[in-house]
Amino acid sequence: MHIRFRDFDPGLLPVAAGTLAAGLLLFGFGQTLVARLAWASGALVVAAALSIAIVQALRRKQAGVDVLALLAIGLAVGLDELLAAAVLALMIESGKAIENYAQARSQREMSALLSRAPESANRFEGGEWRTVGVDTIHPGDRLLVRHGEVVPVDGALLDAATVDESALTGESVPRQRSAGESVRSSVLNAGPPFEMVAAATAADSTFAGVARLVCSARAERPPAARLADRYALWLVPVTLLVAGLAWLVSGDLARALAVLVVATPCPLILAVPVAIISGVSRCAGRGVLIKGGGALERLSQADILFFDKTGTLTSGRARLAAIETVPGWPAPEVLRLAASLAQASAHVAAEAITIAARDQGLSLDLPSDVTETAGAGVSGQVGSHPVAVGSPAFAAGGDACPSWCQGILNRAACEGASVSLVAVDGVVVGALQLVDQIRLDTPRALRLLRNAGIRRLAMLTGDRPDVAETVGAMLGVTEVHADLTPAQKLVEIQAARHDGIVLMVGDGVNDAPALAAADVGVAMGARGAAASAEAADVVLLVDRLDRLVDAVRIARRSRRLAAQSAMTGMGLSFVAMAAAAFGYLPPLAGAALQEAIDVLVIANALRALRANPAASVERLSPAAADRLHREHAALGPLMAQIRSLAERVPALSGQAVAFELRRLCAALTGTLLPHEQLDDAQLYPHLARLVGGDDPLAAMSAMHREIFRVIRQLQHMADASGPDGTDPGRIQELQRLLYGLDAVLRLHCAQEDELFHALREDAPAS
Numbered sequence: 001m002h003i004r005f006r007d008f009d010p011g012l013l014p015v016a017a018g019t020l021a022a023g024l025l026l027f028g029f030g031q032t033l034v035a036r037l038a039w040a041s042g043a044l045v046v047a048a049a050l051s052i053a054i055v056q057a058l059r060r061k062q063a064g065v066d067v068l069a070l071l072a073i074g075l076a077v078g079l080d081e082l083l084a085a086a087v088l089a090l091m092i093e094s095g096k097a098i099e100n101y102a103q104a105r106s107q108r109e110m111s112a113l114l115s116r117a118p119e120s121a122n123r124f125e126g127g128e129w130r131t132v133g134v135d136t137i138h139p140g141d142r143l144l145v146r147h148g149e150v151v152p153v154d155g156a157l158l159d160a161a162t163v164d165e166s167a168l169t170g171e172s173v174p175r176q177r178s179a180g181e182s183v184r185s186s187v188l189n190a191g192p193p194f195e196m197v198a199a200a201t202a203a204d205s206t207f208a209g210v211a212r213l214v215c216s217a218r219a220e221r222p223p224a225a226r227l228a229d230r231y232a233l234w235l236v237p238v239t240l241l242v243a244g245l246a247w248l249v250s251g252d253l254a255r256a257l258a259v260l261v262v263a264t265p266c267p268l269i270l271a272v273p274v275a276i277i278s279g280v281s282r283c284a285g286r287g288v289l290i291k292g293g294g295a296l297e298r299l300s301q302a303d304i305l306f307f308d309k310t311g312t313l314t315s316g317r318a319r320l321a322a323i324e325t326v327p328g329w330p331a332p333e334v335l336r337l338a339a340s341l342a343q344a345s346a347h348v349a350a351e352a353i354t355i356a357a358r359d360q361g362l363s364l365d366l367p368s369d370v371t372e373t374a375g376a377g378v379s380g381q382v383g384s385h386p387v388a389v390g391s392p393a394f395a396a397g398g399d400a401c402p403s404w405c406q407g408i409l410n411r412a413a414c415e416g417a418s419v420s421l422v423a424v425d426g427v428v429v430g431a432l433q434l435v436d437q438i439r440l441d442t443p444r445a446l447r448l449l450r451n452a453g454i455r456r457l458a459m460l461t462g463d464r465p466d467v468a469e470t471v472g473a474m475l476g477v478t479e480v481h482a483d484l485t486p487a488q489k490l491v492e493i494q495a496a497r498h499d500g501i502v503l504m505v506g507d508g509v510n511d512a513p514a515l516a517a518a519d520v521g522v523a524m525g526a527r528g529a530a531a532s533a534e535a536a537d538v539v540l541l542v543d544r545l546d547r548l549v550d551a552v553r554i555a556r557r558s559r560r561l562a563a564q565s566a567m568t569g570m571g572l573s574f575v576a577m578a579a580a581a582f583g584y585l586p587p588l589a590g591a592a593l594q595e596a597i598d599v600l601v602i603a604n605a606l607r608a609l610r611a612n613p614a615a616s617v618e619r620l621s622p623a624a625a626d627r628l629h630r631e632h633a634a635l636g637p638l639m640a641q642i643r644s645l646a647e648r649v650p651a652l653s654g655q656a657v658a659f660e661l662r663r664l665c666a667a668l669t670g671t672l673l674p675h676e677q678l679d680d681a682q683l684y685p686h687l688a689r690l691v692g693g694d695d696p697l698a699a700m701s702a703m704h705r706e707i708f709r710v711i712r713q714l715q716h717m718a719d720a721s722g723p724d725g726t727d728p729g730r731i732q733e734l735q736r737l738l739y740g741l742d743a744v745l746r747l748h749c750a751q752e753d754e755l756f757h758a759l760r761e762d763a764p765a766s
Contacts, residue, residue, distance in 0.1 A: 012049060013093040016042050020086040036082045043085035046092055047073045068239055072260035076587065079253055084587040088261060091591050118185060118207060121152035134202045141198040145189045153185050154205040155196040162191025165542075186210065210289065210541065239263035239577070246581040254587060258580035261590040262573060271565035271601040278608035279558025287542035288551040295537035298520045300555035302501040305454045306493060306514070309461035309471055311507035312524055312545065314436040318348050320356035321417065322433040324408050332362060334430035338389045338422045340365040340382045345372055349420055352434050353389070377420070388423040389432075395421035396428055405431040407733040414716040415709075416467025443475055443705060444695045445546040451685055452552050456500070460489045460514065473712055474705040476680050489514040505548065522548060558608040569601035620690055620759040628683075628756045632749045635675070638667055639745050646738035649731055657731065658721035665718045668711050672745075676704050690759050700755070703748040710741045 019042025026035035050070045057066070069092050076085035118134045122144040129144055134152045137143070142158075145151055151163070161177045165187045174190040177183060183196060186207035202208060242263070243256035276293035283290050290296050310316055323331040339357030342350035344367050357364060367387075370380035377390015388394065392401040392409070401409070405421065408431045412419045415435065422430040446457060458479035461468045468482035481492055490513050496502050497519065504511075504518035515521030515536045523536035524543060540547050576593055579585040585593065645660050652660065684697050691697065714737055717730060 016089040016093040039082040039086035043089045046089035118150045118152040146193045154200045155198045158195040161194040164188040164190040258587045258590045262576035271605040272562045275562035275605035286550045289539045300559040302503045304456045304500045305503045308506040318352040318434045321435040325430040329429045336362040344370040345378045395423040441546040448549040473708040565601040565605040625756045625760045642742045661718045
């Protein structure tokens with residue numbers, strides 16, 4: 001049987017099927033001699049093709065196992081079993097057809113990625129639109145994309161657009177994009193025509209990078225497939241030995257023929273690559289491009305995860321998080337004036353301010369007399385007002401920063417955020433807090449990765465320790481390595497490889513060495529020239545970390561199905577060999593049985609293309625539910641302490657506030673924090689299995705993150721208290737934090753109590 005992936009020859013299957021059918025028809029009309037000639041001709045044609053393939057393999061110094069199929073046909077012809085020889089020829093060629101179908105089916109999503117190769121573009125030149133080759137486009141060219149056309153290169157939209165990004169992201173619903181947003185090559189225009197400005201050449205655009213990665217994935221043979229090749233080669237001498245013993249003991253050469261017919265390593269050689277490639281292809285359908293089966297196999301075994309912070313756990317872009325203003329100045333008006341001025345600047349903070357204003361539907365004015373000071377801010381005239389936006393020193397004009405904005409400045413320093421002050425008519429009237437927010441999908445992704453078998457999660461970042469630890473606390477990541485250089489990240493990964501299979505997720509150029517050093521490097525994004533994408537084994541084409549969860553699940557299921565198919569198929573083949581050796585399985589029946597085994601194992605391997613069935617749901621015992629209720633009751637005094645301090649803060653002296661705050665922080669970090677961390681690490685995964693579905697406790701874990709954040713801010717305030725106690729200017733901020741923590745805790749405990757009751761075994765089913 002043919003057992004290697006190669007191009008299907010359409011001439012041989014019709015020859016094998018036609019000669020077998022013609023022979024049967026002639027035999028039915030009594031033309032026995034002509035029928036036998038038809039069967040022999042078909043068998044000999046296939047045997048000749050096998051001989052050529054074997055010689056070519058030997059010239060490449062590759063020992064093929066097609067020799068078993070050739071011996072089987074030759075022995076059948078030699079024993080005058082011409083019908084059996086014809087059936088064997090049909091079996092071999094149908095095996096090729098099954099193999100090619102399985103390969104094409106398993107690579108369907110990867111082929112879909114390449115099917116949208118842009119070939120031409122509409123460029124505005126000489127006062128008109130001209131159709132040009134995509135390779136002639138340069139950054140800055142003005143392009144037109146009509147309905148149904150593919151975006152030729154990466155660029156920025158000049159108009160609003162509706163685009164189909166399913167080829168890259170796997171999401172079938174078209175996305176609405178606004179003017180100014182970036183658009184990637186190979187996405188389809190699903191709406192009216194739109195104009196765009198090219199930001200890259202075709203070679204440096206997303207599609208070129210995807211094409212290179214797909215070609216790499218197709219070219220690599222997975223380790224399991226190469227291992228299967230080696231195991232299959234052992235079958236040749238074993239089969240010849242069994243066939244020889246069957247002939248020697250019985251004296252019946254037909255038994256040896258039957259052994260050769262059923263002795264095939266197809267379950268190994270076909271099922272393993274089909275399952276692995278199916279997994280790679282299914283990942284591609286989910287917007288995750290894996291560079292070959294080897295990377296998929298390593299991904300399926302990974303148990304240690306390292307990740308960068310900026311651009312991986314966080315969005316990597318500044319966003320407006322909070323606005324504080326002086327009395328008499330509404331926040332929308334302060335934001336409108338700041339954004340009107342900021343739209344004249346290319347700074348990332350200015351972009352975030354402008355986007356926030358547009359998201360709120362604010363009407364912006366065109367500024368005049370704009371002056372930008374590098375590293376400080378921008379000033380100019382907006383309407384009748386002189387406006388300045390930037391650092392505290394810049395906006396305040398060298399004067400001391402107003403006391404009312406100290407709270408937001410202190411909070412920003414604790415959270416690793418930045419603050420831009422807004423001055424109007426020479427007076428600071430507002431403070432804008434800008435943060436690099438945690439991705440919405442990050443907490444859920446980390447929880448699901450833990451559930452999938454990742455036993456160690458660690459953050460590697462070059463950011464400040466206090467900022468990194470704050471993010472880690474919000475996400476439940478207790479192992480944080482901050483202030484690292486790329487070389488230090490490399491050392492951490494190399495040390496971890498002694499303990500398990502290491503995953504590294506990053507997005508920047510400085511992450512490329514770490515991605516290359518890990519067993520599996522995962523890059524966020526697919527820009528063709530990005531060093532991180534080139535160094536990585538896995539590329540998340542869609543900017544969502546939770547797609548890594550899909551990839552890990554698919555990889556583990558694909559590997560499990562590959563092993564299952566190979567073991568089942570080879571087990572059945574060995575049973576068939578034994579039956580043939582003892583004379584219970586004649587050659588014709590053996591050929592049919594072996595074909596059935598091949599179809600069975602390949603069909604099972606193709607299950608890797610399907611989604612995993614949902615898990616069953618259990619219930620919580622009444623005793624366990626009561627215990628959880630009692631744990632909440634034990635937190636009652638601590639929550640009362642929080643509320644009491646919040647109410648008493650205005651009447652206390654600075655020293656008394658500092659003392660009470662330190663006492664409360666000790667109780668929070670010693671009692672509440674360990675309780676919530678234990679819930680997130682142990683209780684919630686168990687409850688998630690009881691509830692069922694995909695990450696059903698995401699909202700509850702979000703409450704934990706808010707609790708962790710507020711506790712850290714309180715601890716920061718306690719540590720900042722000097723010998724004279726807490727600064728009076730921070731009393732209002734402290735009171736706000738205490739009331740907020742009290743409200744969040746009470747709501748959170750009430751939600752958990754309701755959940756515990758609903759999951760009791762004696763509770764009514766929903």
